[in-house]
Amino acid sequence: MHLVIIGNGITGITTARIVRKRSDMRITIISSESKYFFSRTALMYVYMGHMKWQNIKPYEDWFWEKNNIKLIYAHVTSIETDAKSLRLDDNSIIKFDKLVIATGSQTNKFGWPGQELIGVQGLYSKQDLELLEKNAKDIKSAVIVGGGLIGIELGEMLHARGIHVTFLVREKLYWNNILPDEEAAMVSRHILEHNMNLKLKVELKKILPDENGRVRAVVTDGNEEIHCQFVGLTPGVHPNIDLVKNTNIETGRGVLVNEYLETNIPDVYSAGDCAEIISSDGGKNKIEQLWYTGKMQGEILARNILGEKIKYDRGVWYNSAKFLDIEYQTYGFVPRSPREGEENFYWEHLGGKICLRLVYSSSDRAILGVNVFGIRLRHKMFEAWIKEKKSIEFVLENLRVANFEPEFYRKHEQEILDKFNRENPGKNLTLKKKNLIEIF
Amino acid sequence: MNYINSSSQVIQIEPFKIYNQNNSLELIKKICLAVTGIGFLFLLISLTGISNQLPILFFFLSFGLIAAGSVFYFVVLTKEAPTGIKNNKIFIDSLSSRKTAAWILGVVLTGFYVVLYWFPELMQNWINLVNPLSYYLRGKPADHWFLYGAFYTTAVLVMAVRMIVKYRHNRYQIIRSISVSIFQLGLSFIIPGILVKLNKPEFYFNYFWPLKFQYLFPSEIKYLTSKGEALGYFMVFWGIAMFVIATPILTYFFGKRWYCSWVCGCGGLAETAGDPFRQNSDKSLKAWKLERWSIHSVLVFVVVTTGLLWINSATGGKVLGTISQTFAGWYGFIIGALFSGIIGVGFYPIFGSRVWCRFGCPMAAALGMLQKKLSRFRITVNGNQCISCGNCSTYCEMGIDVKWYAQRGQNIIRSSCVGCGICSAVCPRGVLKLENLPAAGRYNKVD
Numbered sequence: 001m002h003l004v005i006i007g008n009g010i011t012g013i014t015t016a017r018i019v020r021k022r023s024d025m026r027i028t029i030i031s032s033e034s035k036y037f038f039s040r041t042a043l044m045y046v047y048m049g050h051m052k053w054q055n056i057k058p059y060e061d062w063f064w065e066k067n068n069i070k071l072i073y074a075h076v077t078s079i080e081t082d083a084k085s086l087r088l089d090d091n092s093i094i095k096f097d098k099l100v101i102a103t104g105s106q107t108n109k110f111g112w113p114g115q116e117l118i119g120v121q122g123l124y125s126k127q128d129l130e131l132l133e134k135n136a137k138d139i140k141s142a143v144i145v146g147g148g149l150i151g152i153e154l155g156e157m158l159h160a161r162g163i164h165v166t167f168l169v170r171e172k173l174y175w176n177n178i179l180p181d182e183e184a185a186m187v188s189r190h191i192l193e194h195n196m197n198l199k200l201k202v203e204l205k206k207i208l209p210d211e212n213g214r215v216r217a218v219v220t221d222g223n224e225e226i227h228c229q230f231v232g233l234t235p236g237v238h239p240n241i242d243l244v245k246n247t248n249i250e251t252g253r254g255v256l257v258n259e260y261l262e263t264n265i266p267d268v269y270s271a272g273d274c275a276e277i278i279s280s281d282g283g284k285n286k287i288e289q290l291w292y293t294g295k296m297q298g299e300i301l302a303r304n305i306l307g308e309k310i311k312y313d314r315g316v317w318y319n320s321a322k323f324l325d326i327e328y329q330t331y332g333f334v335p336r337s338p339r340e341g342e343e344n345f346y347w348e349h350l351g352g353k354i355c356l357r358l359v360y361s362s363s364d365r366a367i368l369g370v371n372v373f374g375i376r377l378r379h380k381m382f383e384a385w386i387k388e389k390k391s392i393e394f395v396l397e398n399l400r401v402a403n404f405e406p407e408f409y410r411k412h413e414q415e416i417l418d419k420f421n422r423e424n425p426g427k428n429l430t431l432k433k434k435n436l437i438e439i440f
Numbered sequence: 441m442n443y444i445n446s447s448s449q450v451i452q453i454e455p456f457k458i459y460n461q462n463n464s465l466e467l468i469k470k471i472c473l474a475v476t477g478i479g480f481l482f483l484l485i486s487l488t489g490i491s492n493q494l495p496i497l498f499f500f501l502s503f504g505l506i507a508a509g510s511v512f513y514f515v516v517l518t519k520e521a522p523t524g525i526k527n528n529k530i531f532i533d534s535l536s537s538r539k540t541a542a543w544i545l546g547v548v549l550t551g552f553y554v555v556l557y558w559f560p561e562l563m564q565n566w567i568n569l570v571n572p573l574s575y576y577l578r579g580k581p582a583d584h585w586f587l588y589g590a591f592y593t594t595a596v597l598v599m600a601v602r603m604i605v606k607y608r609h610n611r612y613q614i615i616r617s618i619s620v621s622i623f624q625l626g627l628s629f630i631i632p633g634i635l636v637k638l639n640k641p642e643f644y645f646n647y648f649w650p651l652k653f654q655y656l657f658p659s660e661i662k663y664l665t666s667k668g669e670a671l672g673y674f675m676v677f678w679g680i681a682m683f684v685i686a687t688p689i690l691t692y693f694f695g696k697r698w699y700c701s702w703v704c705g706c707g708g709l710a711e712t713a714g715d716p717f718r719q720n721s722d723k724s725l726k727a728w729k730l731e732r733w734s735i736h737s738v739l740v741f742v743v744v745t746t747g748l749l750w751i752n753s754a755t756g757g758k759v760l761g762t763i764s765q766t767f768a769g770w771y772g773f774i775i776g777a778l779f780s781g782i783i784g785v786g787f788y789p790i791f792g793s794r795v796w797c798r799f800g801c802p803m804a805a806a807l808g809m810l811q812k813k814l815s816r817f818r819i820t821v822n823g824n825q826c827i828s829c830g831n832c833s834t835y836c837e838m839g840i841d842v843k844w845y846a847q848r849g850q851n852i853i854r855s856s857c858v859g860c861g862i863c864s865a866v867c868p869r870g871v872l873k874l875e876n877l878p879a880a881g882r883y884n885k886v887d
Binding site: 010042055056060162185188195292325327351404405 | 453455456459461521522524525527529530532537609610611612725822823824827828831833834843844864865869870873875
């Protein structure tokens with residue numbers, strides 16, 4: 001049995017690792033991005049000088065040979081599903097018994113005039129990082145289009161190299177299409193604090209070239225011209241399915257798979273950023289483009305390849321990010337504005353860099369989700385509380401148990417509870433005391 | 441000021457402060473660096489002996505200006521950017537990324553140790569520089585070890601300020617840095633000095649056997665108790681009790697960090713002056729294998745040496761003659777001088793700040809065994825939140841591949857972990873937490 005995986009990102013690698021743990025199937029991973037697996041989320045740290053390339057490889061180079069996982073550093077040019085074979089860019093042919101397509105994403109480009117100029121790019125791959133080193137060398141100012149998670153990373157990267165950054169954000173606040181106003185305002189404030197420029201409710205109209213075909217300025221929808229030598233395009237990503245388009249593997253926006261991550265072709269699977277999971281209950285198809293979902297899908301896929309039949313279910317949602325110096329965690333679901341039948345409790349620290357939002361059901365007061373900035377909360381604790389439908393009151397009274405902050409950090413639980421009591425007359429919640437067993 | 445109008449409300453976004461690397465800050469930083477540089481210049485000039493006429497003045501012009509210039513420099517940094525992890529350019533700058541500047545500093549430091557151990561007379565004029573301080577503190581002239589202590593303590597205190605500034609958002613790091621500073625200044629510098637002044641044995645209350653292996657040698661015990669004074673007996677008792685009673689208890693509750701990154705002087709230097717170099721530790725599996733062999737060998741060496749000396753002492757030297765004494769001498773040379781000094785500190789810029797603690801320290805070996813088997817300490821991983829970025833491993837001074845555990849959701853329990861807490865500090869997703877919880881279940885094996 002020969003398992004071939006196209007793509008050595010977190011999804012492909014997780015699939016290979018779990019398959020290897022449980023079977024001695026022959027495994028080959030093909031990638032044209034990098035020879036060895038690296039952490040995509042850590043690309044920014046290489047540019048900022050926090051780490052070297054070798055530091056962002058999650059496994060040492062000997063790991064793959066020792067675990068009998070063959071790595072091929074080449075580009076797949078075509079897939080023959082009938083012959084069960086792949087062709088590589090050196091024209092060699094690879095036969096497979098089972099195939100995993102885990103080709104990840106590509107940067108969105110919306111056909112802006114000038115988007116192909118020198119000095120205009122997205123940030124997704126190792127090649128993008130190498131291009132950035134070239135494009136942003138010795139420049140003074142940059143414009144970043146798109147107010148999301150990659151945008152803030154790219155902004156931080158350029159800022160760390162002393163380049164002045166201007167963000168063009170479509171929404172009225174940073175990442176406000178996802179974050180509720182208060183949190184989005186906090187992030188926006190923090191960006192300004194760092195002396196970056198934030199242009200809100202502004203869209204890109206076109207990018208202007210200089211005489212060498214390099215970007216010299218952008219023009220906004222308000223016809224403002226902003227001079228810059230670099231434009232970062234970070235308005236999100238879409239599945240990278242170029243390779244699959246001309247095969248008989250069905251695609252939509254991504255590679256179409258069922259909840260077992262199987263495509264329409266037997267023995268061909270897809271998972272991670274590039275997969276579009278068809279909803280079995282008639283809901284919207286899911287494309288999940290996070291590190292965490294890529295990892296979870298890889299785990300499920302590995303077990304399905306080994307003959308189990310497990311539906312992919314991401315369980316209680318979670319995600320995390322860091323906006324410059326402010327860490328963000330979210331568990332459960334927090335919509336950007338409360339929906340019918342839901343209520344919100346929001347607390348913000350006076351310093352304006354720490355906040356907590358709890359969303360709960362109006363009827364049974366069960367906790368539905370949490371947004372937290374600047375405080376670390378225990379993942380497993382909140383997951384359990386959400387699953388067990390614990391009430392908002394229970395969560396607040398036990399908030400101390402979920403605290404994951406380093407030792408000696410100032411605690412905010414009492415202040416949070418006081419605010420809730422003030423806002424809910426008649427409630428007199430008190431913090432649960434520390435267990436003796438936790439002290440000794 | 442930026443007002444955002446939406447249909448429902450007006451949200452004001454205005455930061456409390458805007459941080460900016462402006463020209464006046466740059467100027468102040470340069471002035472601070474210049475003051476530090478002038479301090480080093482005076483230190484160098486003092487080697488000629490010109491300072492011998494006015495040692496106090498030159499002490500302040502060298503030690504004083506170096507300390508003042510650098511402390512002000514660190515404080516100015518707080519005006520430059522908001523609090524948070526700022527490891528920018530660490531792998532780009534020459535000094536911190538093992539390039540030319542790092543090698544130059546490594547050679548200078550190593551050279552300093554060679555002179556200190558074997559040619560102290562070359563430093564006589566520096567020794568004269570700290571003479572007034574020595575008279576004031578100890579009531580007798582300075583020697584090269586007192587000079588070394590003065591350098592060492594200055595380095596810890598000044599660089600502790602840097603540490604506190606760098607991690608000023610992190611109370612664990614602030615308190616820890618204050619702790620190592622107090623122990624270094626108090627127990628390793630002032631109190632031993634006062635003891636000398638009072639004509640008592642020069643005793644370091646923050647070092648015990650097996651790190652300060654002499655404290656359990658028969659000759660040392662004989663010396664401490666020779667005057668029949670209570671203090672001498674107390675010192676012997678202290679040395680034994682700290683190792684036999686306090687060490688297991690404290691390690692059980694807090695892990696070896698209570699000593700290695702809160703009390704110990706070697707740790708104190710590594711956690712302050714060594715912090716800029718922590719990323720240079722080797723994280724490979726090979727290094728870990730070497731570490732286990734080497735550190736446990738040193739522990740065995742100390743135990744055997746101590747044992748031999750006691751057998752020798754009990755038998756009146758009949759059994760072993762002078763062999764055990766020679767053995768102890770060699771230990772002092774190889775482990776004390778070569779390992780802890782030259783490789784341990786001299787090579788900071790090349791191998792990172794904890795080479796001695798990781799590969800050589802017998803105390804760390806003993807504490808590590810306790811930490812592994814009999815302790816409540818662990819670094820907890822927060823669910824499935826790890827993104828395998830590698831910051832934790834990169835900034836682990838002990839060379840532990842932290843992310844290897846974190847990315848599989850497994851608690852980190854390693855005998856070498858000194859609990860400095862930097863992995864938790866640099867983690868961009870808040871995945872790691874140093875904790876002392878009930879010992880049961882701290883090994884959460886995952887498949």
